[in-house]
Amino acid sequence: MDEVFKALADASRRSLLDRLHAKNGQTLNELCEGLSMTRQAVTKHLVILEEADLVTIVRQGREKLHYLNPVPIHQIGERWIRKFERGKLAALSELKRQLEKRDE
Amino acid sequence: MDEVFKALADASRRSLLDRLHAKNGQTLNELCEGLSMTRQAVTKHLVILEEADLVTIVRQGREKLHYLNPVPIHQIGERWIRKFERGKLAALSELKRQLEKRDE
DNA sequence: TTGACATGCAACTATTTGGTTGCCTATTAT
DNA sequence: ATAATAGGCAACCAAATAGTTGCATGTCAA
Numbered sequence: 001m002d003e004v005f006k007a008l009a010d011a012s013r014r015s016l017l018d019r020l021h022a023k024n025g026q027t028l029n030e031l032c033e034g035l036s037m038t039r040q041a042v043t044k045h046l047v048i049l050e051e052a053d054l055v056t057i058v059r060q061g062r063e064k065l066h067y068l069n070p071v072p073i074h075q076i077g078e079r080w081i082r083k084f085e086r087g088k089l090a091a092l093s094e095l096k097r098q099l100e101k102r103d104e
Numbered sequence: 105m106d107e108v109f110k111a112l113a114d115a116s117r118r119s120l121l122d123r124l125h126a127k128n129g130q131t132l133n134e135l136c137e138g139l140s141m142t143r144q145a146v147t148k149h150l151v152i153l154e155e156a157d158l159v160t161i162v163r164q165g166r167e168k169l170h171y172l173n174p175v176p177i178h179q180i181g182e183r184w185i186r187k188f189e190r191g192k193l194a195a196l197s198e199l200k201r202q203l204e205k206r207d208e
Numbered sequence: 209t210t211g212a213c214a215t216g217c218a219a220c221t222a223t224t225t226g227g228t229t230g231c232c233t234a235t236t237a238t
Numbered sequence: 239a240t241a242a243t244a245g246g247c248a249a250c251c252a253a254a255t256a257g258t259t260g261c262a263t264g265t266c267a268a
Contacts, residue, residue, distance in 0.1 A: 002115050005112055005115075005118070006113050008109055008112075008113070010226085011106050011109075014184075017188070021187065021188060027244075027245095028244070028245065037227070037228090038229085039244090039245080040228075040229085040246090040247095043245080044225095044226075044227080045226085061234095061235060061244090062234060062235040062236070062245070068188075070188045070189065074185070074188070074189055076185065077181055077186075080118075081177055081178070081180065081181040081185065084121070084125060084172075084178070085174065114255090114256085116256085132214070132215065133213090133214065133215085141258090142257075142258065143214090144217090144258075144259085145256070145258075148255095148256075148257080165214090165264095165265060165266075166213070166214045167214065167215085167265095168214080
């Protein structure tokens with residue numbers, strides 16, 4: 001879980017996930033196109049995404065195809081974000097009460 | 105949005121949010137209890153959480169009360185995670201097809 | 209009013225991170 | 239066979255991060 005949060009912390013990596021969401025199964029070179037960093041930098045980001053299990057690779061000849069795995073993202077939604085949505089309204093109203101109390 | 109992802113990337117900060125979720129409106133010293141880092145380290149984490157608008161503070165005398173703001177977490181769920189959940193099944197089946205194709 | 213308590217500020221440090229360059233290897237096409 | 243293509247590896251670098259220590263300030267209670 002920590003690895004997933006860490007992987008998602010970088011905007012370049014999130015944009016790689018976006019690109020895979022738009023078009024799945026891209027090669028490394030495809031994913032490098034239009035980006036202002038070297039292929040090696042992109043490789044490093046993809047390794048981090050693989051280690052967080054957000055991307056799965058399939059080697060085909062000299063090419064490396066990258067596939068998005070949406071499961072960890074879904075799990076963050078289910079196991080982490082939802083927890084804070086329960087009681088969301090309660091938290092906000094408590095804060096509001098406190099802010100008003102300050103000016104008494 | 106980037107600030108929120110960055111703020112959530114650290115396990116100590118996520119656990120601070122958890123603690124505020126369990127008991128809202130805690131002081132700095134309260135939040136430090138039981139943690140194996142100095143008060144100053146906790147302060148730095150809280151500043152990052154404030155800047156990401158995940159925590160709101162209310163000063164009361166010499167104390168500083170911390171309140172959880174669940175809105176940015178909710179927004180990540182809505183604006184980011186949901187996007188990847190649409191088409192989740194499609195992505196997985198495409199990957200499966202590709203993995204099988206490899207062994208033909 | 210003086211001491212205890214809650215927090216703030218600044219300087220410093222070690223480690224991690226995001227990126228680079230240079231070169232090497234494996235596969236495909238001519 | 240050989241050149242072009244796709245990717246891998248390792249060393250290096252600068253900046254950001256997570257933490258520390260030491261001291262200062264503001265507030266409350268005896």
